[in-house]
Amino acid sequence: MKEFAYVRASDADEAAALVADRPDAVYLGGGTNLVDLMKLGVARPGLVVDVSRLPYDRVEHRSDGSVLIGGAVRNSVLAGDAGIRWRFPLLSQALLAGASGQLRTAATVAGNLLQRTRCGYFQDVTKPCNKREPGSGCPAAAGAHRELAVLGTSEHCVASHPSDMAVALAALDATVHLRSPGGTERTVPVEELYLPPGRTPHRETVLAPGELITAVELPAPPPGALMRFRKVRDRWSYAFALVSVGVSVRQADDGTLDRVAIALGGVAPRPWRARAAEQRLLGHRPEDALLRAAAGAELADARPLPGNAFKLGLITDLVAATVRDLVTGADPAAGGHGEEQS
Numbered sequence: 001m002k003e004f005a006y007v008r009a010s011d012a013d014e015a016a017a018l019v020a021d022r023p024d025a026v027y028l029g030g031g032t033n034l035v036d037l038m039k040l041g042v043a044r045p046g047l048v049v050d051v052s053r054l055p056y057d058r059v060e061h062r063s064d065g066s067v068l069i070g071g072a073v074r075n076s077v078l079a080g081d082a083g084i085r086w087r088f089p090l091l092s093q094a095l096l097a098g099a100s101g102q103l104r105t106a107a108t109v110a111g112n113l114l115q116r117t118r119c120g121y122f123q124d125v126t127k128p129c130n131k132r133e134p135g136s137g138c139p140a141a142a143g144a145h146r147e148l149a150v151l152g153t154s155e156h157c158v159a160s161h162p163s164d165m166a167v168a169l170a171a172l173d174a175t176v177h178l179r180s181p182g183g184t185e186r187t188v189p190v191e192e193l194y195l196p197p198g199r200t201p202h203r204e205t206v207l208a209p210g211e212l213i214t215a216v217e218l219p220a221p222p223p224g225a226l227m228r229f230r231k232v233r234d235r236w237s238y239a240f241a242l243v244s245v246g247v248s249v250r251q252a253d254d255g256t257l258d259r260v261a262i263a264l265g266g267v268a269p270r271p272w273r274a275r276a277a278e279q280r281l282l283g284h285r286p287e288d289a290l291l292r293a294a295a296g297a298e299l300a301d302a303r304p305l306p307g308n309a310f311k312l313g314l315i316t317d318l319v320a321a322t323v324r325d326l327v328t329g330a331d332p333a334a335g336g337h338g339e340e341q342s
């Protein structure tokens, strides 16, 4: 591993100044992704600035129903927060479907959002990869891409974003709070945090140099909304999503859906808000044929590769089953296929 300096920042200004001043400086949250990438030689920082002890470690439930979640809140703390479990259950379910108890205790909200793709070529410094080494090529398209994306890709990169939590946040219309080195603050919707790969897959987010994620904000949930996160993976625990879905829906008295939010994971370079599917479902009863047609509408522009075309059918089945189970009150866990905790 390359030698590096470590500083534990005492406040946000110090942290931002340190990182903004040096192009080889990075923030450190729980280190569960960054340190692995440093060991692999994928990340080679000269300075690591620890922001995990900054005072962004609270989950604040506000009187208007919104929630402000500090960027340094640990994944396990957020998953176990009573207000989150009760009012935003898909967020808790998504967190508990990821990694392991030990990792979740270390991992932070900000680090989870910015974790890097699990594409095997990206993690292997002996292989070309446009994301790691711009212009070197993308072997995944003709090689191993079973886990990678089918939506929002480019010919230069077909990586998928691995975060389960981000999928739940996209379905919940979350915004991310950012703080620049000069102290200026701004917010971006979680979906817009990520840049499309285009010709520059090494540019992954809209963050400016030194910009710090300080919090994630959830708006108040619609009263009566039903929510669920589900994940399909190769192993029952300790595995990333092949496909996941975060759903929040509400049924009017006549059975039609008057609120629909659907986000997909494991299928795109960012959490993918399924707006075409939502449009097809809004104002209608969630019959199975319509649910499948809605998922089909979302996938109209999908660009599957030979090894991951199976994801299209999985997405369709998962979206249809998740919405149907929610509105009928079915509990998938009862059949052994629910939101298990690893």
Ligand SMILES: Cc1cc2nc3c(=O)[nH]c(=O)nc-3n(C[C@H](O)[C@H](O)[C@H](O)COP(=O)(O)OP(=O)(O)OC[C@H]3O[C@@H](n4cnc5c(N)ncnc54)[C@H](O)[C@@H]3O)c2cc1C
Pocket (backbone or CB within 6 Å): 026, 027, 028, 029, 030, 031, 032, 033, 034, 035, 036, 051, 071, 075, 097, 098, 099, 100, 103, 106, 107, 108, 109, 110, 111, 112, 113, 114, 115, 116, 162, 163, 164, 165, 211, 212, 213, 214, 238, 239, 240, 241
């Ligand atoms: C074996 C294993 C299995 C896993 N399985 C899953 C899974 O199933 N689902 C899933 O979603 N995840 C999974 N993960 C990933 C895990 O969730 C992430 O590693 C974790 O969330 C990253 O958080 P962290 O705080 O440790 O980030 P770090 O590793 O500390 O940082 C990650 C990135 O975020 C940046 N960063 C950190 N904090 C800030 C900040 N405040 N502002 C700006 N940038 C910041 C860092 O510079 C770095 O680039 C798994 C990880 C492992 C090792």
Ligand code: SF4
Pocket (backbone or CB within 6 Å): 117, 119, 120, 121, 122, 128, 129, 130, 131, 132, 137, 138, 139, 140, 141, 148, 156, 157, 158, 159, 201
């Ligand atoms: S899919 Fe993206 S991350 Fe994977 S090899 Fe291609 S360019 Fe690299």
